[in-house]
Amino acid sequence: MNTEKTTDTSEHLNFLEEIVEADLASGKYKSILTRFPPEPNGYLHIGHASSICLNFDLGLKFGGATNLRFDDTNPVTEDTEYVDSIIADVRWLGFDPAQILYTSDYFPQLYEWAKVLIGKGKAYVDFSSAEEIAAMKGTPTEPGKESPYRNTPPEENLALFEKMKSGEFPDGHCVLRAKIDMASPNMIMRDPLLYRIKHAHHHRTGDTWSIYPMYDWAHGQSDSIEHITHSICTLEFAPHRELYDWCIEQLGIFPSRQYEFARRNLSYAVTSKRKLKLLVEEGHVSGWDDPRMPTISGYRRRGYTPESIREFCRRIGIGKRENVADMSVLEFCIREDLNKRALRRFAVLRPLKVVITNYPEGQEEWLPTENNPEDPDAGVRNLPFSRELYIEQDDFMENPPPKYFRLSPGGMVRLKSAFIIQCDEVIKDDSGNIAELHCRYIPESRSGQDTSGLKVKGVIHWLSAAHSKTAEVRLYDRLFQLEDPTEEKDVVKALNPHSLETIPEARIEPALADIEPGRHFQFTRLGYFCVDPDSKSEKPVFNRTVTLKDTWAKEMKHG
RNA sequence: UGGGCCAUGGUGUAAUGGUAACACAGCAGAUUUUGGUUCUGUUAUUCAGGGUUCGAGUCCUUGUGGCCCAACCA
Numbered sequence: 001m002n003t004e005k006t007t008d009t010s011e012h013l014n015f016l017e018e019i020v021e022a023d024l025a026s027g028k029y030k031s032i033l034t035r036f037p038p039e040p041n042g043y044l045h046i047g048h049a050s051s052i053c054l055n056f057d058l059g060l061k062f063g064g065a066t067n068l069r070f071d072d073t074n075p076v077t078e079d080t081e082y083v084d085s086i087i088a089d090v091r092w093l094g095f096d097p098a099q100i101l102y103t104s105d106y107f108p109q110l111y112e113w114a115k116v117l118i119g120k121g122k123a124y125v126d127f128s129s130a131e132e133i134a135a136m137k138g139t140p141t142e143p144g145k146e147s148p149y150r151n152t153p154p155e156e157n158l159a160l161f162e163k164m165k166s167g168e169f170p171d172g173h174c175v176l177r178a179k180i181d182m183a184s185p186n187m188i189m190r191d192p193l194l195y196r197i198k199h200a201h202h203h204r205t206g207d208t209w210s211i212y213p214m215y216d217w218a219h220g221q222s223d224s225i226e227h228i229t230h231s232i233c234t235l236e237f238a239p240h241r242e243l244y245d246w247c248i249e250q251l252g253i254f255p256s257r258q259y260e261f262a263r264r265n266l267s268y269a270v271t272s273k274r275k276l277k278l279l280v281e282e283g284h285v286s287g288w289d290d291p292r293m294p295t296i297s298g299y300r301r302r303g304y305t306p307e308s309i310r311e312f313c314r315r316i317g318i319g320k321r322e323n324v325a326d327m328s329v330l331e332f333c334i335r336e337d338l339n340k341r342a343l344r345r346f347a348v349l350r351p352l353k354v355v356i357t358n359y360p361e362g363q364e365e366w367l368p369t370e371n372n373p374e375d376p377d378a379g380v381r382n383l384p385f386s387r388e389l390y391i392e393q394d395d396f397m398e399n400p401p402p403k404y405f406r407l408s409p410g411g412m413v414r415l416k417s418a419f420i421i422q423c424d425e426v427i428k429d430d431s432g433n434i435a436e437l438h439c440r441y442i443p444e445s446r447s448g449q450d451t452s453g454l455k456v457k458g459v460i461h462w463l464s465a466a467h468s469k470t471a472e473v474r475l476y477d478r479l480f481q482l483e484d485p486t487e488e489k490d491v492v493k494a495l496n497p498h499s500l501e502t503i504p505e506a507r508i509e510p511a512l513a514d515i516e517p518g519r520h521f522q523f524t525r526l527g528y529f530c531v532d533p534d535s536k537s538e539k540p541v542f543n544r545t546v547t548l549k550d551t552w553a554k555e556m557k558h559g
Numbered sequence: 560u561g562g563g564c565c566a567u568g569g570u571g572u573a574a575u576g577g578u579a580a581c582a583c584a585g586c587a588g589a590u591u592u593u594g595g596u597u598c599u600g601u602u603a604u605u606c607a608g609g610g611u612u613c614g615a616g617u618c619c620u621u622g623u624g625g626c627c628c629a630a631c632c633a
Contacts, residue, residue: 012573012581039633074632130631137629141561144629175631185562187629196631215633239563239628260564262626267570315582317572319565322626326570329583339596374596405594414592447592459592525593552594 014318016054016259020062020230032064032229033098036090037219039071040082040203042273043288043295044089046309046330050264053313055232056095067226068097072104073218075202083203085288089296094306103213103222104204110213110221111165113251114176114194118157122250123194124150125160127174136182137190143183144190150179164197167210171197176211180246188239189246192216220244223256231256234263235320264316265324268478268485269294275491284495285479291532291543292479292499302476303520303530303545305341308334324484331546338520338528338545343371343378346416346461347523347542348507349473351390353436353465356421359387364464367447369417372522381511384467385418390507392525395460396437398426401556405457407437413458416524420445420454461524468507471540474532475501506542513540520545 034055059066117123126149138144176195194217199210223231238260291302312333316325366382400408407413412422425438445452477499485494517533527547535541
């Protein structure tokens, strides 16, 4: 043994982990509790994934725990559909909430605390209209004006608040406001609204409430009730921290602390529930789980694995500055994961018929090929070979450019795991399109027993025409054509018109028939694909998750 | 004469007063029965000025630039 240091310097902490570590080291907390607090008014997207990983990993890494709490204070926009999808998405990502909770469970407590505040003369019922309140707010550079209702005595406010609660007033008739400072340089502190009247049906509390707390009156106290130690939110809530602390201070309850980080953005994607919802509602995509959507459910259906998404979040890290993570990182993560795990299969998207003229009609033989060269344990399978084959249209060119080493007239290629063939004749139809190829195979070139002595550069995938089956293949590309879709005020204008290409009749090898949805494969030389839920045994449907890296295509593109 | 947050290669994240690093992307090459994988090499970074210091990405100062805050949304 030597005295080599064992400290792992490769793992540097992000700024939130440093805070937690310091709080634990100083004895401020014996253990930590974080929370992920989505509002159930939409599906979770890739930005949320980053927040989920951040909160849950903090709990895991420092021996704490993480709650999932639905911030359901606005009944008009929220729904159980979203609650269910959010729980499913968090679990699919691989996280297990310590508790699943709802802010609405705290409505009674929040109501009692509001009365405490009123009793202290720190809150009042305001009958000013929304417009009047806005006008009295002032501007960032000018102080606001005090409401005429600001000095109503506490007893009177208590009675008024009781009437608000019992439903005696119509929507918008009045609000409960905190009495803080109309001249505060922080706009948030200019007598913020605490409660508003909404005679609305709540997804959990039904019609029992006609008043609902605002975010600022609900969030910090909910954290406090749960004894959340580190309440992590995005940067735009930083000005709210002063009010967050004020509420906790006024009530003298457990002091949860808020910390802010910059939301993660992704190139060629939007992370705005409002905009994503619009795409769904206007039918630009098939739903929240459309494989093109940057939602967690969309990525799942597209074929992304939880591991790849977690790795992506780990790689892009966390910080406080504006950022746009490059799509290529996400794509790298899924390729890296699937390269190790996905079984290889042959599929021909755009078939070109090849007749092996020197192969006896009616004969067939089964040739072994590896299921995954990265994983010997994945074993081998046998592929049927016969006189009539399909190859990819892209794998033949009549007038190939230099360095093209696939098939061309007179040229040779290796059919992967089978034989070398040589193209003798190009058969065209009446309109001059290539209809089929007549080739000869070299019998001595059989894979693994090649005595031909031939050296060919190109290796292509193929299928025995008679043995192949039909499948629908959906080729997805980026949903947006703009690297930053928010450059267009109207998201619809930023959409990529070619984000989906459906190939109704692709050919697949027999081993690919009748596979259950969700399974991942690499279609050799083409990319990673997974079975879509729309798949039926008579008509399999595959989604392209991501292409393989293709340096040849890149070279062609740049001429 | 409002307040808050931020500024490191193309992108993202480190460096906690002591050689500016890692990943992705890019480029070049090797290997390859996937133009994949793997491997090797390589291009490119501290917003600006001033100050403190033996030494500054880091501390101080003055600017500049960007984002957030005036919803009965969260």
